[in-house]
Amino acid sequence: MTGPRRCQDLLPNFLQLAKWSWLALLITLPSPVGGHSVSSASALDSTPRAALVTLAHEDDLEPLLSSMSQLEDSFNNRYKYDWVFFGIDVLSDKFRQLTSNATTATCIYEVARQNDVEPRRFNNICHSETESTQTFPHTPSSTRGDLLEPLQSIRQIQRWNNGPFAREKRLQTYDWFWRIEPGAQFTHDVEFDVFQFMRDHNIAYGSNRASLGPIHLTSLSQDVKRFLEKHPDLLHAEADVSWLLDSSDSRHRSEPNSYDYLKRSSPAPPSSHYDVSTRD
Numbered sequence: 001m002t003g004p005r006r007c008q009d010l011l012p013n014f015l016q017l018a019k020w021s022w023l024a025l026l027i028t029l030p031s032p033v034g035g036h037s038v039s040s041a042s043a044l045d046s047t048p049r050a051a052l053v054t055l056a057h058e059d060d061l062e063p064l065l066s067s068m069s070q071l072e073d074s075f076n077n078r079y080k081y082d083w084v085f086f087g088i089d090v091l092s093d094k095f096r097q098l099t100s101n102a103t104t105a106t107c108i109y110e111v112a113r114q115n116d117v118e119p120r121r122f123n124n125i126c127h128s129e130t131e132s133t134q135t136f137p138h139t140p141s142s143t144r145g146d147l148l149e150p151l152q153s154i155r156q157i158q159r160w161n162n163g164p165f166a167r168e169k170r171l172q173t174y175d176w177f178w179r180i181e182p183g184a185q186f187t188h189d190v191e192f193d194v195f196q197f198m199r200d201h202n203i204a205y206g207s208n209r210a211s212l213g214p215i216h217l218t219s220l221s222q223d224v225k226r227f228l229e230k231h232p233d234l235l236h237a238e239a240d241v242s243w244l245l246d247s248s249d250s251r252h253r254s255e256p257n258s259y260d261y262l263k264r265s266s267p268a269p270p271s272s273h274y275d276v277s278t279r280d
Contacts, residue, residue, distance in 0.1 A: 050176035063183030
């Protein structure tokens with residue numbers, strides 16, 4: 001039986017236990033840090049769910065390997081973001097082996113949805129005089145539209161590249177994408193995490209001129225002019241659309257920016273010409 005003296009001896013122990021329990025509770029409760037809770041701050045510190053995405057054909061292998069080598073050396077060898085390769089058809093074992101050997105990051109191979117990028121090749125190749133004299137820096141490629149009908153090239157390939165690709169089932173686990181054109185050149189080191197910078201500074205997307213070939217650029221120029229004539233209020237104050245217009249038309253030209261267009265709510269990143277976007 002426990003007497004009064006025994007209870008008095010146990011009282012300090014109970015008080016000490018209560019004190020430490022209360023202290024432990026205070027430590028585990030979230031507290032504001034710089035406008036964010038502890039959990040929010042941890043989310044900002046986490047690596048973005050991002051991928052390097054390319055639409056490629058077997059003919060793109062050589063220029064793609066060149067682009068991969070440059071981008072790995074200048075950026076991705078530090079961050080190890082996944083590479084996701086989409087093909088109009090199933091990509092060959094040779095394609096998979098050589099591209100996977102070009103990076104230490106994870107490589108994923110998929111077939112793009114056919115209703116978005118299904119090609120129709122020429123039965124009789126027939127270009128206009130302007131097109132026939134145009135030279136391309138790389139081997140002709142289905143995914144750049146060199147071997148496709150002009151309408152198919154612009155309306156299908158470019159349409160997939162500029163939106164529908166983000167709805168591909170394989171990309172649903174990613175929030176950010178950097179779309180890589182086969183043959184794109186990366187001549188400068190990217191000394192910061194592009195995805196993290198854009199996420200932390202609330203930048204939605206950035207674009208570059210590399211995704212449009214000379215023929216496509218000429219064909220789109222007139223459409224851009226007509227649209228701007230009808231909707232001048234929709235032109236972003238900081239947008240540089242001069243590269244989408246003929247050099248002879250300066251009505252919509254602006255002073256050169258360090259980026260082509262960036263939808264943003266903060267200063268531009270310290271490097272330029274990224275084709276990066278978020279799912280939102």
